[in-house]
Amino acid sequence: MLKVENVTRLFGHKAAVDRVSFHVQASAFVGVIGRSGAGKSTLLRMMNRLTDASTGEIQFEGRNILTLQGREKRRWQGQCAMIFQQFNLVPRLDVASNVLHGLLNQRSTVSTLFNLWSDADIGRALAILDRLGIAEQAPKRAEALSGGQQQRVAIARALMQDPAVILADEPIASLDPMNAQVVMDTLRRIHEEDGRMVIANLHTLDTARRYCDRVIGMRDGRVVFDGTPAQLTTGVARDIYGADASFSEATTSTALPADTPYATAMLA
Numbered sequence: 001m002l003k004v005e006n007v008t009r010l011f012g013h014k015a016a017v018d019r020v021s022f023h024v025q026a027s028a029f030v031g032v033i034g035r036s037g038a039g040k041s042t043l044l045r046m047m048n049r050l051t052d053a054s055t056g057e058i059q060f061e062g063r064n065i066l067t068l069q070g071r072e073k074r075r076w077q078g079q080c081a082m083i084f085q086q087f088n089l090v091p092r093l094d095v096a097s098n099v100l101h102g103l104l105n106q107r108s109t110v111s112t113l114f115n116l117w118s119d120a121d122i123g124r125a126l127a128i129l130d131r132l133g134i135a136e137q138a139p140k141r142a143e144a145l146s147g148g149q150q151q152r153v154a155i156a157r158a159l160m161q162d163p164a165v166i167l168a169d170e171p172i173a174s175l176d177p178m179n180a181q182v183v184m185d186t187l188r189r190i191h192e193e194d195g196r197m198v199i200a201n202l203h204t205l206d207t208a209r210r211y212c213d214r215v216i217g218m219r220d221g222r223v224v225f226d227g228t229p230a231q232l233t234t235g236v237a238r239d240i241y242g243a244d245a246s247f248s249e250a251t252t253s254t255a256l257p258a259d260t261p262y263a264t265a266m267l268a
């Protein structure tokens with residue numbers, strides 16, 4: 001169980017995340033939605049300890065992860081893998097090595113420096129690539145792959161950590177509709193087959209509805225909705241995105257996924 005308790009992150013006087021509380025069961029697939037600047041990335045980054053909280057607590061299995069330091073903090077970051085909109089691979093490095101980089105939290109600097117991976121590690125990396133349908137890409141440079149393939153490599157790197165939690169910050173915002181679907185299907189499958197918790201920031205309502213068991217809506221740093229996709233009515237969506245917002249503002253800050261027309265229709 002992940003417990004976010006009254007968490008606030010201030011930048012200057014402005015609260016990017018403002019007294020946010022919610023609990024997530026171990027095996028949930030949660031979508032976080034909200035317009036640009038709502039605080040979605042800041043929330044995820046605090047969970048992964050990429051950003052510090054100003055106040056509040058985040059507990060995972062009874063431990064406050066916001067106070068972890070050094071090796072303990074790195075161990076937590078290993079348990080809680082992060083996937084980014086821009087994939088964050090090493091472009092000139094081959095795909096298999098990028099996946100092996102998922103082990104960096106668990107290794108000494110020396111073995112990392114000399115790229116000393118065990119046969120077992122390499123075998124696992126290849127098996128994960130195979131599971132995600134991209135085994136044949138293993139020797140290629142990451143930069144030679146399509147966006148959708150690169151995001152699957154990033155998911156493979158996350159799986160290499162064997163994480164309890166996968167945090168995805170707009171994982172499909174840079175992808176065309178077909179690749180967006182492949183990546184979301186992949187995350188959903190991992191969630192269902194492995195029972196890993198997934199928390200994904202998503203730009204559109206339709207993606208959240210289609211893939212998530214639960215949706216958290218944020219506005220101005222606050223949680224303004226927390227419920228099932230079925231409860232996410234047009235009225236609720238207006239509350240999340242703002243009654244005055246033309247919906248295009250909530251969807252055009254990044255590439256438009258396939259479901260934009262539907263999402264736009266939701267608020268028309």
Ligand SMILES: Nc1ncnc2c1ncn2[C@@H]1O[C@H](COP(=O)(O)OP(=O)(O)OP(=O)(O)O)[C@@H](O)[C@H]1O
Binds near residue numbers: 035040041
């Ligand atoms: N490092 C920072 N310094 C100052 N302000 C920041 C910083 N990071 C985020 N903010 C501010 O915090 C607020 C929330 O930003 P955040 O990136 O979490 O929003 P978001 O919901 O992820 O938006 P988007 O959909 O555009 O990714 C915004 O007002 C943003 O300008």
Ligand SMILES: [Mg+2]
Binds near residue numbers: 040042201
């Ligand atoms: Mg963001």
